[in-house]
Amino acid sequence: MLDVIVIGAGPAGVLAALRAADLGARTALITRDEFGGMAANDGPVPVRTMAQAARLIREARQLGLYGIDVREPSLDYPRLLARVRDVVNDVREHSALRGQIDSLGVTVYERAGDARFTDPHTIETESGLRLQAEKIIICTGGVSRRLSVPGSELTATHSDAWGLTSVPPSMLVIGGGATGAQVASIFNAFGSRIQLFQAGPRILPTEDEDVSAAVATAFRESGIVVRENFGEIDSFEKTPIGVRMIFSKDGARESAEAALAVVAVGWVANTAGLSLATAGVEIDHRGFVRIDDYLRTSAPHIFAAGDITGRLMLVPQAIQDGFVAATNAVRGLTMTLGDQASPIGSFTDPEYAQVGLTETKARETHDVVTVVVRFDSTTRTIIDGRTTGFCKLIADRATYKILGCHVVGDRAVEITQVAAIAIAAGMRVDDLAQIPLSFPTYAGILGRAAASAARQLNLKVIW
Ligand SMILES: Cc1cc2nc3c(=O)[nH]c(=O)nc-3n(C[C@H](O)[C@H](O)[C@H](O)COP(=O)(O)OP(=O)(O)OC[C@H]3O[C@@H](n4cnc5c(N)ncnc54)[C@H](O)[C@@H]3O)c2cc1C
Numbered sequence: 001m002l003d004v005i006v007i008g009a010g011p012a013g014v015l016a017a018l019r020a021a022d023l024g025a026r027t028a029l030i031t032r033d034e035f036g037g038m039a040a041n042d043g044p045v046p047v048r049t050m051a052q053a054a055r056l057i058r059e060a061r062q063l064g065l066y067g068i069d070v071r072e073p074s075l076d077y078p079r080l081l082a083r084v085r086d087v088v089n090d091v092r093e094h095s096a097l098r099g100q101i102d103s104l105g106v107t108v109y110e111r112a113g114d115a116r117f118t119d120p121h122t123i124e125t126e127s128g129l130r131l132q133a134e135k136i137i138i139c140t141g142g143v144s145r146r147l148s149v150p151g152s153e154l155t156a157t158h159s160d161a162w163g164l165t166s167v168p169p170s171m172l173v174i175g176g177g178a179t180g181a182q183v184a185s186i187f188n189a190f191g192s193r194i195q196l197f198q199a200g201p202r203i204l205p206t207e208d209e210d211v212s213a214a215v216a217t218a219f220r221e222s223g224i225v226v227r228e229n230f231g232e233i234d235s236f237e238k239t240p241i242g243v244r245m246i247f248s249k250d251g252a253r254e255s256a257e258a259a260l261a262v263v264a265v266g267w268v269a270n271t272a273g274l275s276l277a278t279a280g281v282e283i284d285h286r287g288f289v290r291i292d293d294y295l296r297t298s299a300p301h302i303f304a305a306g307d308i309t310g311r312l313m314l315v316p317q318a319i320q321d322g323f324v325a326a327t328n329a330v331r332g333l334t335m336t337l338g339d340q341a342s343p344i345g346s347f348t349d350p351e352y353a354q355v356g357l358t359e360t361k362a363r364e365t366h367d368v369v370t371v372v373v374r375f376d377s378t379t380r381t382i383i384d385g386r387t388t389g390f391c392k393l394i395a396d397r398a399t400y401k402i403l404g405c406h407v408v409g410d411r412a413v414e415i416t417q418v419a420a421i422a423i424a425a426g427m428r429v430d431d432l433a434q435i436p437l438s439f440p441t442y443a444g445i446l447g448r449a450a451a452s453a454a455r456q457l458n459l460k461v462i463w
Contacts, residue, residue: 002026002133004329005123007115007274009108010037011315012306013139014097015322016329020137021104023330028107028131030115030123035108036092038141038307039315042159047182049087050161051347053080054189058349065385075190077166084162117279120299135301135329138281138289139322140274142307145266147174151236154243155261158183168192170258172245174233176203176226178346180264181215185348188224195225195256197245202228208358208406210372210392215408218350218388236261269308286310293336295325303329312342341423345413350389353416356404356423359394367397371452373445375409380440386410393419393429393449400428400457402450411442418443422450430459 004020006013009031017029034041053075060073092098101108113126122132144157158179169192173184176198184196196203196219202212203219203226216226231249238244242259269288276283282298284290288310295303305321307313320337327335345353362368376387389409395402405419422432432450437443454461 002028002131004135005131005133006137006139008139008141009035010139010141010306011039012318012322015319016137016139016305016326017106018101019323019326020330021106025330030109030112030125032114033111035098035110040092041088044315045088045091046084048347049084050186054186057189062385114273116273116275120279137325137329138304138308139306140270140308142267143270145268147263149233149235154236154238155263157263168259172256172258172261175264181348182346183262183264184224188222189349197230198228207354211352211406211408215352267313269310294328294333295321341420343416343420345416350409351412352408353412354406355416355420358404362394362403366403369395369397369453369456371449373449378445380442383440391445391449393453395429395453401426402429415443415446418446430454430461433461
């Protein structure tokens with residue numbers, strides 16, 4: 001019998017296997033398909049590569065502004081997909097984690113098909129593997145939620161982008177969260193006519209209200225039709241050009257038609273086929289694996305990490321989960337997840353990102369000062385012709401500490417990393433304002449915002 005079996009080789013599973021082996025446990029890592037999971041094969045890496053193509057198209061269109069004459073860029077989609085495949089392979093080959101896993105003696109079973117529990121300590125796979133372990137860590141991630149309306153089989157998910165042979169001339173994107181917004185923004189840059197449908201009152205509903213509004217405005221200005229509060233979907237039907245969505249609101253029926261309909265309405269846990277009940281592992285009301293603070297499931301010898309737990313579904317959090325779950329599985333219950341500042345962002349046009357509390361949330365619990373510095377007022381954004389956007393900083397009037405930072409505009413994700421470090425370090429706004437950040441940079445906008453907040457709080461600043 002092994003000490004630890006890890007199921008799923010995404011970021012959570014890889015880190016869990018690495019940590020367990022590093023602590024001396026005899027460890028096996030089983031995964032259905034390729035090493036790397038969603039992050040390497042179907043999520044951030046390929047999507048970010050597509051977003052980079054969209055960025056290059058935007059930047060090519062800007063060349064005239066700097067006196068450089070070029071023809072209008074045109075996209076060869078199959079060549080872009082070849083580039084995506086090259087990037088995915090390159091990232092996988094250069095993964096330092098794979099080398100570490102191998103050198104620590106973890107036995108990796110790739111392309112093993114679905115794994116499932118046959119008893120609380122035994123895992124069998126479709127490929128015929130049968131392994132037993134004292135401890136098991138479930139890291140099987142999630143999958144796109146599908147709609148259950150008539151004709152939903154006519155819709156696609158973001159993963160179907162890899163199988164397209166050309167850019168669809170038109171697209172319905174259903175769901176205005178992070179994934180839907182990225183799909184809409186990228187394919188808009190590629191020349192698709194996009195209609196983005198959001199059931200709620202605003203796209204990007206977990207972002208600060210000002211961020212949602214700014215991104216929706218920018219999307220509309222770039223030609224995307226954004227429909228908030230659009231009603232309820234009744235059905236989809238096939239048409240000569242592609243697919244029609246029929247929906248109704250307040251008793252009135254409407255329809256929208258496009259070559260392709262992409263559904264991005266959330267993420268569900270990848271538990272189907274694991275036979276969790278056989279092992280005594282319970283799921284919560286949303287279908288995610290129920291865990292305690294130690295990432296232990298309802299079965300005391302089984303742990304879970306990453307998207308399968310349904311908390312912040314991001315790579316850095318999956319990595320931390322994997323580390324914590326493996327530590328507790330091998331050493332006993334010694335480690336919990338800290339309450340950390342977690343920056344979140346997306347590579348749309350314009351980019352947006354956040355860390356900490358939204359203004360609405362911050363006002364519920366703190367007396368706050370809020371500062372907004374617009375991108376059209378900072379040197380670097382003016383130089384680069386990237387003047388759409390803003391940086392909003394929220395600070396606590398009592399402690400002067402930064403509670404939240406929300407950015408829309410070019411390099412928003414990178415800017416927010418600096419804010420995350422300031423929050424993690426417990427910096428006051430006047431501390432942040434004193435740091436001579438390089439000029440002219442995008443991150444410099446944070447210094448401006450911090451100085452402005454400090455002045456409002458009557459704190460001493462040098463500028
Ligand atoms: C379009 C998109 C864009 C994203 N962009 C970002 C981003 O920019 N930044 C970011 O941080 N995060 C991003 N994410 C989220 C990120 O990809 C996930 O949070 C992360 O991959 C979760 O890691 P995980 O290890 O929990 O699961 P996964 O990466 O999903 O890995 C799970 C693994 O388990 C395997 N598996 C599943 N079921 C079984 C089974 N029964 N038996 C054996 N193996 C099984 C799967 O094949 C897979 O290899 C994005 C996601 C999507 C969909």
